[in-house]
Amino acid sequence: AQTVTQSQPEMSVQEAETVTLSCTYDTSESNYYLFWYKQPPSRQMILVIRQEAYKQQNATENRFSVNFQKAAKSFSLKISDSQLGDTAMYFCAFDASGSRLTFGEGTQLTVNP
Amino acid sequence: DTAVSQTPKYLVTQMGNDKSIKCEQNLGHDTMYWYKQDSKKFLKIMFSYNNKELIINETVPNRFSPKSPDKAHLNLHINSLELGDSAVYFCASSHRRAGDADTQYFGPGTRLTVL
Numbered sequence: 596a597q598t599v600t601q602s603q604p605e606m607s608v609q610e611a612e613t614v615t616l617s618c619t620y621d622t623s624e625s626n627y628y629l630f631w632y633k634q635p636p637s638r639q640m641i642l643v644i645r646q647e648a649y650k651q652q653n654a655t656e657n658r659f660s661v662n663f664q665k666a667a668k669s670f671s672l673k674i675s676d677s678q679l680g681d682t683a684m685y686f687c688a689f690d691a692s693g694s695r696l697t698f699g700e701g702t703q704l705t706v707n708p
Numbered sequence: 709d710t711a712v713s714q715t716p717k718y719l720v721t722q723m724g725n726d727k728s729i730k731c732e733q734n735l736g737h738d739t740m741y742w743y744k745q746d747s748k749k750f751l752k753i754m755f756s757y758n759n760k761e762l763i764i765n766e767t768v769p770n771r772f773s774p775k776s777p778d779k780a781h782l783n784l785h786i787n788s789l790e791l792g793d794s795a796v797y798f799c800a801s802s803h804r805r806a807g808d809a810d811t812q813y814f815g816p817g818t819r820l821t822v823l
Binding site for chain 1: 739741743748749750751752753756758763764766796798800802804810811812813814816817819
């Protein structure tokens, strides 16, 4: 069974600064996908970024980038130039089969003005 | 147009009642899911359907019965509601390829409160 661990229940950052959220996972699969989802107070689950395990290049989406270390089974999310609207719960998720997402416990990020 | 929609967004009911949550997606996806988010915000898969066929039933009590009338709809019916069923229920959809994973898109969630 796959497991996903987010060891930081809460984090805070000043507006315009950079913050990194950690995620580790455990799997015996060789091909899989990793995701970061954001859940603001509105409750909506929003895809932030996606990484295919077979790709060595780290995914980036504007101010969001990942550091994917396959051997270490680590998948951290870096948010640059943090904005107030980035305040949300962030979930790391794993999918190997295309039939389910396995989520971490979440990290509550607060961006302070 | 909303990609994945759920109704209702809020549901308050008494213990022992039966209720349904509806989900519709207009993305042309062939796979739909139900997830439960508990009070600690932990998200866990309940069911997934591919082309109207059940492919995952994650040890959910049989009081929960999903029904997929067509590829665009996946409804969740809950019988004999219990206090522990209080949670946020999310519907999601994706395009499933054999041995591969595609991004799942989520509905807005239904907050169920059982009194």
